[in-house]
Amino acid sequence: MGEAPAFFADSFPNGVDLKSKGHETAICVGSKIYVIGGADQESLSVIGVRIFDKSSGEWINPIVVGTQPKLSNGHSAVLLNGDRILVIKGNSKSDDCFWFLEMGTPFIREQEKTHGNEVVAWSKGVLGNVEKPIVISGPSGVGKGTLISKLMKDFPSMFGFSVSHTTRAPREKEQNGSHYHFSDRSVMERDIKDGKFLEFASVHGNLYGTSVDAVEVVADAGKRCILDIDVQGARSVRASSLDAIFIFISPPSFEELEKRLRARATETEEQIQKRLRNARAELEQGKSSGLFDHTLVNDDLESCYENLKNTLGLTEGVKTARITYPELVDFPVEHLVSKIDQKILINCGAAEYRKASDNMYVLDLSLLKGGAPGRTRGLNLYVTNSSNDRVNGDNQLS
């Protein structure tokens, strides 16, 4: 499929490996050349990716996972740490111009095992950060849902709930899309295979899972995400790119747990028995392994809720998160990038009508978080000419 790519330049002395030809960039990683965009991709609405294997002289069409960036009429590309490429789209604002193409991260290795094929994944770069998501686990009936509801009611602008997918049937008062996304097993299994889930587990005989989107929509709204997932799910999230706080809720006694499950009256006797059997194992796992950062005993509801708020630093008077949204910057197609350690210099003064001094930015990647299958957050953007003004905002608690 076509010739080997023609390139403009070899590696720059400062470590940048940018080679560009029109709308196409090519980055060399070991024996492979990642060709991003390109003339023959223009029929697509997204930026395409091809790989040229120098050792075999063959082109490879990788499986591309994640939301792909929309086509623009030019971009630059910089290799980072050998496992991902930063792509800066031209003619785009700073909320849609930074993208990461991963090809050597742990997530990619997992995906390649699943697909038995070369995989690359896109992850959208987001300026600024949100607070760490909160993972809440504990046996069925311990009061996780009750505690989370109180938190969401008292701090509606601060927290958002990650709506999981499940194959279990809805309970009487549960709404699709609000408590859960009630799903077909076959659809869920396919989406899991396609990398759309951050974690999933079989719990009490049903499939449950957190989609990448479930967490990202909360973070995109500037809120702190709360996940109510089982211990297996918590372990998977620990191993994922999501940096979270893990809280285990434990009952005052097994008898009290049973009492609460029965009083809730949402399960059949058989389902209650299954939940109680699983509860013993979950209580054991909750105690061991150093998985959880905090364990809270839900004896008296109000005291446990106070403990939860203290654990999350929610003191009296803190009711809302003060979110400052980043000021948007326009990046032109013509820009030059260079890399110094974890900083990317973006010089937009290349076009004749621009003054170079007005258009120099530094993209600081030293606090980078996340990555495929979710977004890549923690990017900081500075203007270099006006006393190091920072362009992106911070999320702060008032």
Ligand SMILES: Nc1nc2c(ncn2[C@@H]2O[C@H](COP(=O)(O)OP(=O)(O)O)[C@@H](O)[C@H]2O)c(=O)[nH]1
């Ligand atoms: N791994 C994982 N577990 C989940 C997810 N959503 C819910 N769970 C867990 O599945 C279990 C059963 O949840 P549910 O059917 O709502 O029953 P309940 O815990 O008795 O209210 C609980 O331990 C939840 O924490 C998810 O997305 N992933």
Ligand SMILES: Nc1ncnc2c1ncn2[C@@H]1O[C@H](COP(=O)(O)OP(=O)(O)O)[C@@H](O)[C@H]1O
């Ligand atoms: N501290 C508590 N004391 C007594 N009952 C509680 C307490 N916390 C929760 N409950 C009740 O226990 C039942 C199970 O709580 P729920 O929040 O549904 O648990 P989970 O989400 O962990 O399965 C509910 O009927 C709830 O009202």
